[in-house]
Amino acid sequence: MTMRTRNLGTTGPQVSALGLGCMGMSALYGAADRAESVATVHAALEAGVTLLDTGDFYAMGHNEMLLGEALRTAPAALREKALTSVKFGALRDPEGNWMGYDGRPAAVKNFASYSLQRLGVDHIDVYRIARLDPDVPIEETVGAIAELIEKGYVRHVGLSEVGAETIRRAAATAPIADLQIEYSLISRGIERDILPTTRELGIAVTAYGVLSRGLISGHFGRDRQLAAGDFRAHSPRFQGENLQHNLNLVEALRKIAEQKGVTVAQIAIAWVLARGEDIVPLIGARTRERLGESLGALDVTLDAADLAAIEKAVPADAAAGERYPSAQMAHLDSEHRP
Numbered sequence: 001m002t003m004r005t006r007n008l009g010t011t012g013p014q015v016s017a018l019g020l021g022c023m024g025m026s027a028l029y030g031a032a033d034r035a036e037s038v039a040t041v042h043a044a045l046e047a048g049v050t051l052l053d054t055g056d057f058y059a060m061g062h063n064e065m066l067l068g069e070a071l072r073t074a075p076a077a078l079r080e081k082a083l084t085s086v087k088f089g090a091l092r093d094p095e096g097n098w099m100g101y102d103g104r105p106a107a108v109k110n111f112a113s114y115s116l117q118r119l120g121v122d123h124i125d126v127y128r129i130a131r132l133d134p135d136v137p138i139e140e141t142v143g144a145i146a147e148l149i150e151k152g153y154v155r156h157v158g159l160s161e162v163g164a165e166t167i168r169r170a171a172a173t174a175p176i177a178d179l180q181i182e183y184s185l186i187s188r189g190i191e192r193d194i195l196p197t198t199r200e201l202g203i204a205v206t207a208y209g210v211l212s213r214g215l216i217s218g219h220f221g222r223d224r225q226l227a228a229g230d231f232r233a234h235s236p237r238f239q240g241e242n243l244q245h246n247l248n249l250v251e252a253l254r255k256i257a258e259q260k261g262v263t264v265a266q267i268a269i270a271w272v273l274a275r276g277e278d279i280v281p282l283i284g285a286r287t288r289e290r291l292g293e294s295l296g297a298l299d300v301t302l303d304a305a306d307l308a309a310i311e312k313a314v315p316a317d318a319a320a321g322e323r324y325p326s327a328q329m330a331h332l333d334s335e336h337r338p
């Protein structure tokens with residue numbers, strides 16, 4: 001299979017049409033198997049996936065060290081094609097509690113120094129603050145990344161979960177490759193004013209939560225036991241009646257998937273791929289099996305009739321429950337309505 005490619009905006013690199021998000025290999029979705037995680041990164045690289053996303057606060061360095069190990073042990077020819085996308089800025093205590101964000105220039109450079117070491121690389125391809133620090137103007141945070149670019153430690157500036165006004169201010173400070181933000185059949189908020197803004201400014205979208213953290217993967221059932229540290233144990237969309245409502249949407253989607261001879265996850269990923277050449281879904285696969293299923297989405301073509309049927313089965317605002325618990329929603333600049 002030849003991997004399709006997309007551009008990370010008008011100023012960023014060319015990347016595989018699907019990126020691999022490594023978060024779940026270390027944190028937030030229950031136990032993961034380290035050897036299988038490394039094997040999944042290798043399998044992704046072999047399949048032509050070039051974009052690998054992580055964050056320094058995913059189990060406090062664990063995810064970066066895991067990715068570093070995977071890169072170190074990959075064949076050199078594949079390692080050279082790999083592009084790292086790293087988030088920083090989230091402050092967490094030893095129990096994993098979220099304590100805010102730090103986007104001060106000195107902090108940005110400090111975070112980057114640790115990330116370079118943990119990843120074992122001489123530069124980071126795309127560097128972004130995970131959430132806007134409300135106490136630091138975005139110009140200062142982006143300006144610090146621009147200084148790291150001048151010194152060769154970073155290649156491109158990215159953004160994460162910020163709204164249209166912040167995107168404009170950031171883009172006026174330095175070229176922005178992409179905005180990383182949640183986008184899926186049941187998280188379509190960006191279509192209102194964020195996506196028109198990124199398109200106007202030539203910024204790509206790296207979409208996460210394309211399977212709504214497994215909820216619309218077709219593999220998630222009411223009987224799933226979630227550990228206390230699992231994000232989904234606290235996510236409004238996975239609770240009680242909301243969960244049942246959302247799983248009913250999945251069953252409507254399953255009928256369409258079955259008619260096309262594909263899986264629910266594949267149709268959900270294919271739908272995001274079909275929303276525009278400027279959108280790169282980040283797949284949260286933690287095993288080679290899930291990765292293989294996700295990559296199959298690249299072969300799914302959705303025609304106008306398919307898209308209409310999907311829209312009917314899962315209308316734009318059909319999901320029950322917000323995409324984050326309220327305390328975390330408050331940190332989303334992208335959700336602050338002008």
Ligand SMILES: NC(=O)c1ccc[n+]([C@@H]2O[C@H](COP(=O)([O-])OP(=O)(O)OC[C@H]3O[C@@H](n4cnc5c(N)ncnc54)[C@H](OP(=O)(O)O)[C@@H]3O)[C@@H](O)[C@H]2O)c1
Pocket residue numbers: 020021022023024029053054055087130160161180181207208209210211212213214215217219265282283284285286287290291293294
């Ligand atoms: N910028 C931000 O604020 C932000 C926030 C969250 C995530 N991210 C990034 O985006 C990446 C993707 O997000 P996400 O992990 O929430 O995405 P996702 O793809 O919506 O959810 C991944 C979960 O779906 C389940 N799943 C079921 N079938 C799957 C399949 N075929 N392929 C992949 N996963 C399947 C997996 O659970 P099982 O393994 O149990 O099957 C996995 O834990 C993350 O890894 C992270 O790098 C960024």
